[in-house]
Amino acid sequence: MTKAELVERIADRTGVSKKDTGVVVNMILDNIGQALLDGDKVELRGFGSFKVKSRRSRLARNPRTGDSVTVPAKQVPYFKASNELKGRLNPDAAGEGDSGD
Amino acid sequence: MTKADIVEDIAQKTGLTKKEVGETVDLFLEEISKLLVDGHHLEIRGFGTFKVKERKERMARNPRTGDAVPVPARRVPVFKVSKMLKDRVATNHIM
Numbered sequence: 328m329t330k331a332e333l334v335e336r337i338a339d340r341t342g343v344s345k346k347d348t349g350v351v352v353n354m355i356l357d358n359i360g361q362a363l364l365d366g367d368k369v370e371l372r373g374f375g376s377f378k379v380k381s382r383r384s385r386l387a388r389n390p391r392t393g394d395s396v397t398v399p400a401k402q403v404p405y406f407k408a409s410n411e412l413k414g415r416l417n418p419d420a421a422g423e424g425d426s427g428d
Numbered sequence: 429m430t431k432a433d434i435v436e437d438i439a440q441k442t443g444l445t446k447k448e449v450g451e452t453v454d455l456f457l458e459e460i461s462k463l464l465v466d467g468h469h470l471e472i473r474g475f476g477t478f479k480v481k482e483r484k485e486r487m488a489r490n491p492r493t494g495d496a497v498p499v500p501a502r503r504v505p506v507f508k509v510s511k512m513l514k515d516r517v518a519t520n521h522i523m
Contacts, residue, residue, distance in 0.1 A: 328463055328470055337455040343448050351452045354438045356475045362429045363517050369429045374457040375505070379517060401518040406476075406507030415465050416480060416503040 363404045375408040464505050476509045 330352065338348040359377050362369045368378040384400040435453055439446045460478055463470050469479035485501040509517075 328468060330472055333456070333459055333470070336459055337452055340455055341448065341451045343444065343452055347442065347444060347448075348452055350442060351438055351444070351449055352456055354441065355434060355453055355456060356472060358429070358434045358437060360475065360513055360516075363513070364520055366520070367429055369434075371431050371457060374461065375507075377507075402520055404509045404514060404517045406509075408505040408507075412461055412464070412505055415461065416505060 366402065371409075373409055373411045375406055375412055377404065377406050379404050467503075472510075474510055474512050476507050476513060478505065478507050480504070481506050 331349075334345055334349045334352055337343075337352070338345040341348065343351070359369050363377060363379050366379050368376055370376040380403045382401050382403055385398050386395050387398050388395050431450075431453060435446055435450045438444070438453075439449045442449070460470055464478060464480050467480055469477060471477045480503050483502050483504055486499050487496050488499045489495065490497055
């Protein structure tokens with residue numbers, strides 16, 4: 328499935344035009360991306376949350392040469408799925424509850 | 429930032445009603461969820477890829493009692509951030 332197909336499916340159900348739906352979908356992605364760039368988190372109930380983790384700088388090795396190199400500190404974006412979504416993927420495991428969101 | 433903030437921002441910029449934007453956002457998330465439930469993946473250029481990974485059964489421990497308990501095989505939703513977004517975020521706001 329591509330974004331275009333996704334947009335078409337959504338537009339079919341809302342009655343909002345495909346063009347506007349496409350714009351809205353792109354703006355959703357822009358909003359999430361911008362929040363991550365700002366170091367903000369985005370919580371989407373029932374779906375999951377997008378956050379940024381800080382990684383400290385560390386010493387690593389170039390596997391080819393064996394030289395040690397410093398990997399600089401950086402920010403890493405990640406997605407944490409909601410328990411609801413995790414549960415929907417495992418309908419037989421109902422009640423297995425892992426904690427947290 | 430929550431869904432309401434996103435809906436508000438988009439409604440303001442597009443002139444669409446909050447209801448229209450809200451329904452679109454909800455369906456967007458619901459369609460992605462459904463794809464994952466069906467075992468499909470979705471690649472969004474410049475943003476990332478949503479997919480499902482299979483986790484095998486493994487033994488874990490109850491941290492309180494120390495008992496070994498089996499964690500059953502399960503499917504987990506994962507999101508792989510696109511290289512573009514990852515690189516842009518990486519160099520930002522180093523603390």
